[in-house]
Amino acid sequence: MLLSGASAHSTQSRVFRKKLEKDAIFSKSSKAKSSKADETGEYESMAGMNTLPTHIAGVDNSFRLLKREGIISEIPISICEKVRSTDEAPAKQGKNVILVIGDGMGWEMIRAGAVAKQVIVELESMGVDIKTGATGDVADAAKAAFANRTLDDYYTEGKGSGLSFQDLPDFTLLTTSVPFIGEAETGNHYGPARSFLGDVDAHDNGMADLLVGADGNPLVFDPRDIFEGGNMVLWDDAKGGAYPWDENYFRAHSGLPTDPEFDPEFILQHAIDSANSAAAYSTGVKTGVNMMGVDLYENPVRNILEEAQSCGKSGGIMTSVPILHATPGAFVTHTNYRKNEHHLQDGYRETRPAWAMGTCASRYQPAEELKMAMINGSLASSHTFLYQDPAVLAENFYDSIQDKDPDNGDHVLACFAGQYSTGMEAGAPLENMPYRGLDSSYNNRRCSAGIVEKDEDDVTLSITPNSTICNHWPEEELQNVPVMKEHVKEALNFLGKDEDGFFLMFEQGDIDWAAHANMMDDLLGAMLDIDDSVAEIMAWIDENGGYEKNALYVTADHDHYLTLLPHFPEVVANLIIDGVSHDITPESNTNTNTWDEAITASRHNDTSKTQTEHLKDFSTWSDEDIQNVAHYFGPWGSGGNGWGSHSTRPIVMHHGGDDGCIEALVGKGYRVLGREVEGSPGKIDQVHVHACMMKSLFGL
DSSP states (O other): OOOOSOOOOOSOOOOOOOOOSSSOOOOSSOOOOOOOBOTTSOBOOOTTGGGSOSSOOOOOOHHHHHHHTTSSSSOOSOGGGGTOOOSSSOOOOSOEEEEEEETTOOHHHHHHHHHHHHHHHHHHHTTOBTTTBOOHHHHHHHHHHHTTOOGGGTOSSSSOOSSGGGGSSEEEEEEOOEEOOSSOOGGGOBOOOEETTEEGGGSSTTOSOOOBOTTSSBOOOOOSBGGGTSSEEOOOHHHHOSSTTOTHHHHGGGTOOOOTTOOTTGGGSSBOOHHHHHHHHHHSOOOOTTOBSBOTTOOBOOOHHHHHHHTTOEEEEEEEEETTSHHHHTTTOOBSSTTOHHHHHHHHHHHOOSEEEEEOOTTSSOOHHHHHHHHHSTTTTTEEEEEOOTTSOGGGTTGGGTTOOGGGTOEEEEEESGGGSSOOBTTBOOOSOOOOOTTSOSSSEEEOOEEEEEOTTSOEEEEEEOOEEEOSSOGGGGGGSOOHHHHHHHHHHHHTTOTTOEEEEEEETHHHHHHHTTOHHHHHHHHHHHHHHHHHHHHHHHHTTHHHHEEEEEEESOBOOEEEOTTHHHHHHHHHHTTOGGGGSOTTOOOOOHHHHHHHTTGGGOTTSOHHHHHHTTOOOOHHHHHHHTEEESSTTSOSBOOOSOBOOOEEEEEESOTTHHHHTTTOOEEETTEEEOOOTTEEEHHHHHHHHHHHHHTO
């Protein structure tokens, strides 16, 4: 347990500044000082930049960070020198490294899953059928047992228990600070998707001029907080809480006052996205929103999977969403824009991980010609391409790879959904793996939609719920798709054959998708999936050298904005007992991002109301709904489903086999383009995780 006691608030109180430009960006509490495009399209220098030298002070990497902090005594000439096997001396240095990312899995999502899992186990022990519920004496006894059950009966802070990965020995807080170049995104929704070459969706890597300041020189990175004139969105313990379980988040709905400096809207501003968040894990380099595998100048940066494979180790990615979506894509591609299809496909073609599994949908999949080459072309002898097929049952899906071995140069690609599915449900293409609900079933689920009313200028006026009961996946196809833990098991069995070790990134991506939609039923099902999958990983580790030979890191890429009410355990139990667990998501849900709709209505420019009040106008849950489901999304007062986006609140990591590296980096800073960024008391940042994974993987 790395957290002990309260962390001191060592940073000075920051004053939120009002944006004075004509194109004002609304926020009651957070007005970012940003540069503004002039008439020529160039950018004015950010405040304080004229006092800094105009050269780059040198770039950093994880090896320099580790040496600077005294974790390693010297930087090896080559990371491969410790891992390459020879006939005389088979290399056994370094550990297998497994990184599990629950996309959007903040501390409150973990607690919701942990409580739900414990409720399920207890109900099953009482004879309640989780899928159909209970009646008669069984139902009466179960409801009596959970009467007045509250979160206090489980946990209200810290590591907690109930899920497999909460049994790991170590627990740490992480910041998800994002670089901020130029002016803010409209409405301060996310950090700006901008490098030092401008908006990243406007050009390919490096194919634009450098942004220059008023003096005509290229802009220089300033490591200070944006509210001090710098280029980083840093965490503030006073405004956001020293911990994600800070009591101020729970006082509001109880009618209690919060601390004077606490601001419930602080975490709504300038969030990281999954692409540059995963890039921090994969490369140890901070970059901008929508960017992955490149630095802030759009230069490619090698990632941990590439480093592993270049040294004879195996590398793998797997996910419950598209294979080249933001999080897994950050471990194989180098692009300034996460939606750049040819960058995504080129990255996969060049990296070709030994193991890749997920859905193959839209632009986020390997190219068709590459897949065809694996079937009957130039790659057929070394690559096995598996895909969802109505003629192949789930239990037989991986039969053909049991004799495959990455030490023989074998590769596996497994595709599901998308073009490999025969149908779609709920009016949308299938882009994610089947995921269950709270009752662990895949059918009779809540499907939320909203009827959006707009005016003649396409501005949202109101949203009306239109919710139904449906199946997220065609029932007849479920027999052809293994559950997530089975994919994880097969990945470990395959990669574990590599004599030199492996790196594997597994993402449960639909936690994020559920949170974006304010769908607690889907979210809890995804939490049960990641719980099962990590249990499979931990069992494999126990059977394959333990944490002496393996390192496991379970974390998230960002938080959302979920808050549980005290009676959440009782609500979960009663809905399961009544056989209507899908009602943990209210019928009034709309699967609509309320702040996106508010921005289209230009509410971000209206400072006569708070951001929370604007969100309330586009949310649809009633006060009764909130009490009935015992949770809400967004700040208290925003209406229950008053959010639908990421937040800047710190995340948590459960880990084992790290050998003290993470602990040594708590509270430490890091460098971006050679400049020291301040660390956060009691926390590490995501780039520190990359450094420690590299240390474990290569035995540094």
